[in-house]
Amino acid sequence: MTAADAESQSSTKPRRIPSVADLDLQALAEAIAPALGPILAKAIEDSVVRELRHQRRTSPAPDGLMTLAQGAAYLNVSPKTLCAWRSEGRVKALLVGRRWRYPRAALDKVAICPWHPGAK
Numbered sequence: 001m002t003a004a005d006a007e008s009q010s011s012t013k014p015r016r017i018p019s020v021a022d023l024d025l026q027a028l029a030e031a032i033a034p035a036l037g038p039i040l041a042k043a044i045e046d047s048v049v050r051e052l053r054h055q056r057r058t059s060p061a062p063d064g065l066m067t068l069a070q071g072a073a074y075l076n077v078s079p080k081t082l083c084a085w086r087s088e089g090r091v092k093a094l095l096v097g098r099r100w101r102y103p104r105a106a107l108d109k110v111a112i113c114p115w116h117p118g119a120k
Contacts, residue, residue, distance in 0.1 A: 064104040071107055
């Protein structure tokens with residue numbers, strides 16, 4: 001094999017991409033931590049606040065009544081669908097003040113079999 005053949009053969013080999021195991025992640029994290037510390041802290045704080053707001057919106061009240069957003073999240077449907085089901089009589093709802101509340105038991109009936117005639 002000549003030098004030209006060896007050189008052409010070595011250039012056709014694909015380059016190896018380093019894997020995560022090859023990287024010293026701890027050293028990398030220590031090097032960028034001073035610069036990214038405040039940015040990461042703010043990002044984590046924002047993420048936690050968003051999650052807590054979501055949980056507050058989607059977790060039912062202790063009395064078993066749910067808001068439109070909570071009921072829709074509970075059934076994994078859109079709020080428009082839940083409103084339509086309420087208008088059709090598929091879901092029983094209570095008018096509390098000027099807002100509709102959905103009992104968990106009524107939502108459970110619809111969750112089991114939404115097309116059942118008894119749900120209408």
